[in-house]
Amino acid sequence: MILAAGEGSRLKQIRNGTPKPALKLLGLSLAERTITSFSAAGIHRFLVVLGHEAGQVRAHYEQIAIRRHCDIDFVIAEDWKLGNGASALAAAAKLDSVPFLLTMSDHLLTPSLIERILQARPEQGEISLAVDRDKTEVFDVEDVTKVATSDGRIVSIGKNLEVWDAADTGVFFCTDALFSALRRAHEQAKHSLTDGVRDLAEAGKVNAVDVTGEDWIDVDTPEAFGEARRRLLASLTKGREDGYISLRLNRPLSTRLSAHLAATRITPNQITVISFLISLTGAGLLAVGMFATGVVGGLLVQAASVIDGCDGEVARLKHLSSPRGAWLDTVLDRYADMAVALAVTYAYASVHPGPLPWIIGFLAAFGFILSSYVTKEFGIRTGEPYPNDVLNRLKRRDLRIFIICLGALVARPFEALAIAGALTHLCVIGVLIRGWKRSAILER
Amino acid sequence: MILAAGEGSRLKQIRNGTPKPALKLLGLSLAERTITSFSAAGIHRFLVVLGHEAGQVRAHYEQIAIRRHCDIDFVIAEDWKLGNGASALAAAAKLDSVPFLLTMSDHLLTPSLIERILQARPEQGEISLAVDRDKTEVFDVEDVTKVATSDGRIVSIGKNLEVWDAADTGVFFCTDALFSALRRAHEQAKHSLTDGVRDLAEAGKVNAVDVTGEDWIDVDTPEAFGEARRRLLASLTKGREDGYISLRLNRPLSTRLSAHLAATRITPNQITVISFLISLTGAGLLAVGMFATGVVGGLLVQAASVIDGCDGEVARLKHLSSPRGAWLDTVLDRYADMAVALAVTYAYASVHPGPLPWIIGFLAAFGFILSSYVTKEFGIRTGEPYPNDVLNRLKRRDLRIFIICLGALVARPFEALAIAGALTHLCVIGVLIRGWKRSAILER
Numbered sequence: 001m002i003l004a005a006g007e008g009s010r011l012k013q014i015r016n017g018t019p020k021p022a023l024k025l026l027g028l029s030l031a032e033r034t035i036t037s038f039s040a041a042g043i044h045r046f047l048v049v050l051g052h053e054a055g056q057v058r059a060h061y062e063q064i065a066i067r068r069h070c071d072i073d074f075v076i077a078e079d080w081k082l083g084n085g086a087s088a089l090a091a092a093a094k095l096d097s098v099p100f101l102l103t104m105s106d107h108l109l110t111p112s113l114i115e116r117i118l119q120a121r122p123e124q125g126e127i128s129l130a131v132d133r134d135k136t137e138v139f140d141v142e143d144v145t146k147v148a149t150s151d152g153r154i155v156s157i158g159k160n161l162e163v164w165d166a167a168d169t170g171v172f173f174c175t176d177a178l179f180s181a182l183r184r185a186h187e188q189a190k191h192s193l194t195d196g197v198r199d200l201a202e203a204g205k206v207n208a209v210d211v212t213g214e215d216w217i218d219v220d221t222p223e224a225f226g227e228a229r230r231r232l233l234a235s236l237t238k239g240r241e242d243g244y245i246s247l248r249l250n251r252p253l254s255t256r257l258s259a260h261l262a263a264t265r266i267t268p269n270q271i272t273v274i275s276f277l278i279s280l281t282g283a284g285l286l287a288v289g290m291f292a293t294g295v296v297g298g299l300l301v302q303a304a305s306v307i308d309g310c311d312g313e314v315a316r317l318k319h320l321s322s323p324r325g326a327w328l329d330t331v332l333d334r335y336a337d338m339a340v341a342l343a344v345t346y347a348y349a350s351v352h353p354g355p356l357p358w359i360i361g362f363l364a365a366f367g368f369i370l371s372s373y374v375t376k377e378f379g380i381r382t383g384e385p386y387p388n389d390v391l392n393r394l395k396r397r398d399l400r401i402f403i404i405c406l407g408a409l410v411a412r413p414f415e416a417l418a419i420a421g422a423l424t425h426l427c428v429i430g431v432l433i434r435g436w437k438r439s440a441i442l443e444r
Numbered sequence: 445m446i447l448a449a450g451e452g453s454r455l456k457q458i459r460n461g462t463p464k465p466a467l468k469l470l471g472l473s474l475a476e477r478t479i480t481s482f483s484a485a486g487i488h489r490f491l492v493v494l495g496h497e498a499g500q501v502r503a504h505y506e507q508i509a510i511r512r513h514c515d516i517d518f519v520i521a522e523d524w525k526l527g528n529g530a531s532a533l534a535a536a537a538k539l540d541s542v543p544f545l546l547t548m549s550d551h552l553l554t555p556s557l558i559e560r561i562l563q564a565r566p567e568q569g570e571i572s573l574a575v576d577r578d579k580t581e582v583f584d585v586e587d588v589t590k591v592a593t594s595d596g597r598i599v600s601i602g603k604n605l606e607v608w609d610a611a612d613t614g615v616f617f618c619t620d621a622l623f624s625a626l627r628r629a630h631e632q633a634k635h636s637l638t639d640g641v642r643d644l645a646e647a648g649k650v651n652a653v654d655v656t657g658e659d660w661i662d663v664d665t666p667e668a669f670g671e672a673r674r675r676l677l678a679s680l681t682k683g684r685e686d687g688y689i690s691l692r693l694n695r696p697l698s699t700r701l702s703a704h705l706a707a708t709r710i711t712p713n714q715i716t717v718i719s720f721l722i723s724l725t726g727a728g729l730l731a732v733g734m735f736a737t738g739v740v741g742g743l744l745v746q747a748a749s750v751i752d753g754c755d756g757e758v759a760r761l762k763h764l765s766s767p768r769g770a771w772l773d774t775v776l777d778r779y780a781d782m783a784v785a786l787a788v789t790y791a792y793a794s795v796h797p798g799p800l801p802w803i804i805g806f807l808a809a810f811g812f813i814l815s816s817y818v819t820k821e822f823g824i825r826t827g828e829p830y831p832n833d834v835l836n837r838l839k840r841r842d843l844r845i846f847i848i849c850l851g852a853l854v855a856r857p858f859e860a861l862a863i864a865g866a867l868t869h870l871c872v873i874g875v876l877i878r879g880w881k882r883s884a885i886l887e888r
Contacts, residue, residue, distance in 0.1 A: 326883075328880070355794070363786075380823065381770060439771045
């Protein structure tokens with residue numbers, strides 16, 4: 001159940017008349033971000049509780065249902081203005097006794113947070129609430145709903161608790177005990193979800209599910225919106241297997257670019273193709289062999305290398321990652337490498353006759369693709385991906401393209417190609433030795 | 445339990461004084477072939493029953509134990525001359541009641557045959573016998589021990605049965621019921637294993653385990669020895685993912701060569717390196733650019749392509765396949781391809797100035813390695829190996845090397861390289877399209 005009935009008045013200034021769930025953050029609405037997180041955790045059926053601007057919000061969710069291949073049902077909370085408890089109560093008839101997850105349309109969550117609370121199925125008469133014990137990581141501590149826990153149970157809940165040890169993440173795993181509690185609160189003219197949960201907590205019926213370490217944020221103010229944006233962009237670089245140039249130059253540039261690209265209708269595969277075409281243009285200019293065209297060519301090739309990071313980033317920002325995109329990207333990168341090596345060699349050989357330039361260019365290009373080949377082969381032979389060690393970083397595409405670009409800037413693209421080629425071959429030999437040793441271990 | 449007590453008198457003429465278990469068949473003794481099959485099926489502890497030439501046979505098994513990392517214990521059957529039942533009985537004290545597998549040192553079996561009988565653990569008081577119902581596939585039907593079965597039980601057993609429906613493969617899964625039966629037979633002065641099994645069969649205590657379709661052979665005559673050799677060599681090509689040239693030219697030649705190489709002490713990795721060095725020598729001769737050297741070079745490169753099949757074949761014949769060997773082979777093949785493409789291009793470019801020959805050679809070499817790369821990438825991205833379809837066969841190494849060799853024979857190695865390169869690129873494009881389509885299916 002997703003509560004999407006509130007007005008979101010504190011976000012009015014950035015919404016520009018868009019209903020809050022439809023508000024776009026880096027190319028994807030808050031509503032779609034919530035749905036995709038649940039989908040990734042294996043949840044594909046939703047009940048959305050509507051209230052404020054019900055028609056528009058419903059239409060928005062219906063589009064999401066089509067795009068994301070999930071079932072979304074709706075219920076209208078007539079008295080949503082009373083509070084989010086009243087909204088939740090409106091869904092009671094549609095949900096009966098099945099245990100169900102409950103969250104808000106404006107909470108961004110990681111799929112693994114959802115997987116963790118799914119492990120804590122509540123007993124009959126109880127509910128579970130995901131809580132975060134790391135106070136330093138919680139955004140806007142003032143405004144967050146706080147809980148005090150004891151022995152895995154929540155004993156008190158509220159925004160103004162003096163003594164508290166965890167934050168309410170707004171993700172619940174409920175039985176219909178929630179509705180009974182909300183009805184009791186309702187009779188006392190208390191209409192927030194927190195009021196219902198407090199009723200259950202006092203009876204010791206609320207499990208605290210520890211999800212500390214998972215990223216979540218309640219996007220209800222312009223500040224929270226900005227923070228959510230920052231966190232999403234930061235997540236693009238986290239845990240990536242990047243090379244040295246990628247980490248320090250390409251990624252910082254590409255994430256900035258991706259933040260803009262995500263807001264457009266351009267698809268990740270289109271970005272892949274554009275990056276490839278820029279590479280080919282750069283290679284064409286490098287083939288001319290003049291200093292000026294070489295500089296422009298080198299810069300274009302490096303720009304393409306930066307843009308090459310955007311396809312994956314936009315795909316992740318908009319939950320559009322696909323095997324097809326990854327396949328296209330990998331293969332076109334190999335062709336782009338080949339084109340650049342061929343172009344630089346051609347330009348140099350035009351003014352330096354004899355076979356030597358060609359042999360060097362030949363070996364460099366062979367090294368580039370061999371370096372990709374051996375790590376794949378390593379993975380297949382040993383059953384584990386080749387690690388992102390120094391050898392791997394030194395032979396990665398980001399570095400060799402950067403070296404060639406630098407070479408073009410100082411009118412020495414061919415020498416730069418030779419250096420990149422030699423470096424790559426050395427790294428390949430290192431990978432070969434590592435593969436040999438690893439295979440020897442597998443034989444035992 | 446492995447019965448290795450008999451004399452093997454019918455093999456005397458080809459044994460030349462070697463005890464039968466130590467008799468080498470394509471580089472590996474009969475005893476070692478039995479042990480490696482059981483090891484592959486997960487059995488690593490053996491009890492070998494000795495009799496005839498006990499000291500020599502024991503020494504041979506002790507070497508196997510070291511090479512194959514298994515435990516081999518021994519027992520001497522003093523009255524082995526009475527029959528193989530008497531030999532088996534000698535092991536009774538060492539085996540007690542544990543269910544155990546029983547076979548003969550001269551039976552060659554597939555690991556999957558052993559896995560199938562392992563599924564048929566006998567009840568207390570019973571034994572299981574692996575039987576083959578395909579009479580047409582049984583070698584030497586006259587001499588084989590026959591069984592008649594009814595409802596999954598063996599009802600009669602013997603070499604001269606008039607009515608029979610399956611052959612005794614000589615692999616048993618036993619309880620100590622076997623020893624009781626052998627003792628009863630012994631008291632009646634019957635000393636063969638078959639006599640004991642007949643005793644149990646009459647009481648309905650012998651399960652027939654159907655292993656039809658598995659390859660097995662009792663190597664007790666020179667004819668059976670020859671047949672075992674033929675079957676082993678035939679198994680080298682069976683189920684392999686070979687290209688067209690490999691299937692019709694390289695494999696037939698390499699298996700003949702492997703049959704000889706297996707009998708030497710040369711290791712599979714040494715064969716890999718020798719093949720690589722022959723390739724490099726061939727490339728060197730092709731680089732000279734004269735017709736005569738080109739012919740020799742082309743033939744050497746093709747010879748190396750044939751020998752390149754021997755490393756894997758010898759490894760399989762001698763149960764020496766290793767991840768390290770596969771790694772070495774794959775990587776050296778890439779370098780050999782590169783050397784050949786570079787050499788042919790160099791020779792042609794020496795007499796045809798200008799960049800065009802180099803560009804063509806560059807593209808061909810890139811195609812060769814890209815063709816290996818895309819099938820690996822396909823496997824990683826889709827989780828299934830790229831199938832051995834027409835595209836894959838047309839882009840395989842056997843064909844491109846053969847084309848270049850043919851080209852060298854007609855003084856057109858460069859043109860042949862260009863054709864092989866173009867063919868490879870077309871196939872790569874086909875694989876790319878297939879990968880794209882396959883990825884699209886994965887997205888659903």
